[in-house]
Amino acid sequence: MKTKEQILLETIENATLEEIIELSEELHPVDLLEALQDYEGNSKDLLDKFPDEYIAMVIDEAELDEKYEILSLFPQKQKQEIISEMSSDELADMLGTIDEESQRNLLDGMEEDYREEMEELLSYSPETAGGLMATEYIAVKESMSIDETLKFLRDISPNAETPYYIYVTDDHKVLKGIVPIRSILISEPKALVKDVMVQNVTTIPIDMDQEEVSNLFQKYGYMAMPVVDSDQILMGVITLDDIIEVMSDEHTEDLYRLAGLDEEEEVDGTILDSIKSRLPWLIVNLGTAMLASTVVRLFDDTIGKVVALAVFMPIVAGMGGNAGTQTLTLIVRGIALGEIDFENKKEILKKESLVGLIHGVILGLIVALIAGLWEQNLVFGFVIGAAMLLNMVIAALAGFFIPLLLKKLNIDPALASSVFVTTMTDVLGFSIFLGLATVLIRYLI
């Protein structure tokens, strides 16, 4: 049986020009991209059946590392046609990933105005508002009427970045207000833009970090927000669908960093990329594990006398690591969501310490009981129980303070936090457990 994708590809292969035009109005470029992935014919010939405007949309939708791959299929002149139809934000992202010569070639082929715009977009860091924004927006003057605005819209026939808001600027491009699309639709034709516009606009500074931009969008729920420079001059627009990508990327980054993976690693990447991503962390971990080993080594005499200590070492380390990771994850997520501030920090610390203490008492008692019965030695039960109790509190404190300290040092709290936390619980947990055993050794043999 043929798949949906195969049917689509065959339809395209056999389509007349007219049918293609019709198809390109109905077919989402993402679906064509997906079908192309398994296409065994010549992708260029297939894409070439579509108008350049549609090819531009396909490239707009492609993953960052595929964009230029698709564009390269076409001759230089057609390349220029295609990129002139691309969204400015996607084009800037693509230009940012290619070698300098290809970039220069494409820029040189652009019309001067657009080239200058693109060079400006390229100058912003990709992870800031400037790197996210598109420069396609619709601006009108305060003195225009709704009817004039509608005529103006029909004339310029906006595409690509759908206009959810119309921006109102003065002669110096300073943002004066915005008109939501619904106001245009429902206002009387004779009303003036200045009467229907919203003046108190939440704007995004051009150098704001993308995570903060994303938080603003999540807070207010707007479909698009204007980006301004320090003089309130309108520079571009960020739309909610860009934020969806930012959120997904930031999520991946959080998860990966907590696990000791480079955020660039891909699940279907190469072996070399995986090793580059993970080996450094494993080596850091080897270093911290050695630290724990060194602690154990300090007490090898004691272990030689009471081998049961070695038997219970995995419990001390494992439980401490897990409890620490719980608190750590909660704090890292709370920081990312902006839920931890100066005021509730103390409350959270108090809560986490108490939770650690209560867990320590409960788990300490259970472990003490099991170990005491197993080894037929009450003091042994006391030693492991006390170590468990203290290690649970240490886990809570480490899980709380380490990410907040990293945040204070302007390091991503997710980065390497878990390595530090488990090092703390391992080193201190073993020290307490084996130290206590050494002090009480005469009751253990």
Add this chain to the structure above:
Amino acid sequence: MKTKEQILLETIENATLEEIIELSEELHPVDLLEALQDYEGNSKDLLDKFPDEYIAMVIDEAELDEKYEILSLFPQKQKQEIISEMSSDELADMLGTIDEESQRNLLDGMEEDYREEMEELLSYSPETAGGLMATEYIAVKESMSIDETLKFLRDISPNAETPYYIYVTDDHKVLKGIVPIRSILISEPKALVKDVMVQNVTTIPIDMDQEEVSNLFQKYGYMAMPVVDSDQILMGVITLDDIIEVMSDEHTEDLYRLAGLDEEEEVDGTILDSIKSRLPWLIVNLGTAMLASTVVRLFDDTIGKVVALAVFMPIVAGMGGNAGTQTLTLIVRGIALGEIDFENKKEILKKESLVGLIHGVILGLIVALIAGLWEQNLVFGFVIGAAMLLNMVIAALAGFFIPLLLKKLNIDPALASSVFVTTMTDVLGFSIFLGLATVLIRYLI
């Protein structure tokens, strides 16, 4: 100095009715909500200065557990006025969280049509398309002209859920197509809806899980998508800002489940909630740690003879757990993003195994060297090196297979994966390390 919030609150306290009307057009309800959090006066009196429509917007924006808290401030009659202005999806969410009697009271006070609609919304599971959608949408007929559509829009003056698309339905409410708002703005007034509408609409089945809905939005980048039943009857609309919340919740769930936290736990929650969320996982972990201990116990004779084995145990366990978590996290995220399918599964397994093997060789050699020198015993170096090598491969296999197995059993792959993975690496790692040492014991003493 006064904060922004204090200034806002004072402005409201002293505002005339006229000033309030003006303010409510410019002030985002989220900003009022934020200011209210630290308000020392009477919230009800302050909110009561605003029209009911604005109070409804404030409740729409409030967190789920705060919505009814705010609504309860008002007398029954005003409650009904306020909820009649709320978004249908937010109202249904709120009704779903309150006790049966209060719910019944509010439902009974509604107009019949809306009550039936609300009862239907309440019947859908909150984590499906039906639970996410709102029922406010604008539907027109194919035969209408653009000019008629514009007049119609002016008449009904849509609010709340901004219309990004107009839906085209037949007499039986079957979805025939959609008209993007930009088509309305730029089409000739005389054009007919059926000429400008898009027919090939991607629809969402009403029982689709929210994670899949979120993936569809991320794939296509639409601002809103229609929800239909099995007869293609238009039931409601989901907008991208709802998806933002879903994404954030799903991400918290992933992170929390990987760390052994209940997804309902909040960073500023109570001690009791934290213990309920975490203690069960810690006890599961205690069980699996006991398993590892039992393995160690099997070899206590060997450890008694070669205490250095206990010194290197933390390295075997720690490295295995970390490498396993790396693979696990990559696979869990890949599953969530839909990046792992039947075809590339084998490729990924091959890659992960090879990465594990290469890491094993590199780290095995390093550890063998260090341990061999430290203990002045080549065989000891060989034992720990070989255990490290094999444990890295085990970590890769466990990190790969466990989440995929859970997925196959329809269990969230993030749930408990890390417990299983570290149990595997601990139990098998210790078995290999201590087992090998037992076999080669005469070269170690």
